[in-house]
Structure formats: structure tokens, C-alpha cells
Amino acid sequence: MTAPVPNTVAWFQIGSDQPEQVKTFYNGLFGWSFLSDPNFNGNYDLVTYPGNPVPQGGVARMHDSEANHAIFYVLVTDVAATVATAETLGAKIQVPVTTTPNGLIFAELRDTSGNHFGVFTPATS
Secondary structure, eight states, X not given: OOXXXXXXXXXXXXXXXXXXXXXXXXXXXXXXXXXXXXXXXXSEEEEEETTEEEEEEEEEEOSSGGGOEEEEEEEOSOHHHHHHHHHHTTOEEEEEEEEOTTSOEEEEEEOTTOOEEEEEEOOOO
């Protein structure tokens, strides 16, 4: 597998208040597999595709159906700089620049049409 290059969609997330049901759906439809992410205390499952053992997405557990969502994330080299540029182009910040305990840096935005998307820089090994 080739590593994703900057400025490409490299991750997705599905948020569901019924995560087991949505995992069963995507497993049956596409053959996706799921593994609990140890960094999120059982609240996030990593998604892998048949033939590709590297996670490419996740399923987040939501508290109610109002929070259900599907979102894509673009790999960038500098999350803060990308967010700043996006704001000058008219984007609205949905989730500010955040660093997780394992070093992943991400932010979520709304584009000029109101579409929700994210940007991220992976944790360094």
C-alpha cells in the first residue's frame, strides 16, 4: 500500500448512535472489518478493508441520532496553517485544532456551502 500524500482524502469517519448496527451494515455491504481503537476508551472503532490491514476510517459512537454523521478528512502537512487559509477562504471552524494524546492533530470545518469536513496530520511514530 502506498502512503497517502498531502492534500488528499485519507480518512473518513462515520458517527452513529447505533454503532454495532452500522458496523454490521458496512461489513455486509463492503466486507469492512472493525477493531476498537485503544486511544478512545471503546468509543471509536477503526475500519479496515479486505486486502488492506491498515485502517482507513473509523466509526465513532454518538450519544443520539442528532449527532450521526459521515465526514471525510484530508491529510495536510500543517493543520493550523490549513485552518487559517480555509478561514480566509470563507470556511467556518467546527472543531478547532486539537491534538490527541497519541499526537494526532486535527480540525473540522464547514466549507462555503456548509459541508462538514476535516483536516489532519497523523501522529509521528
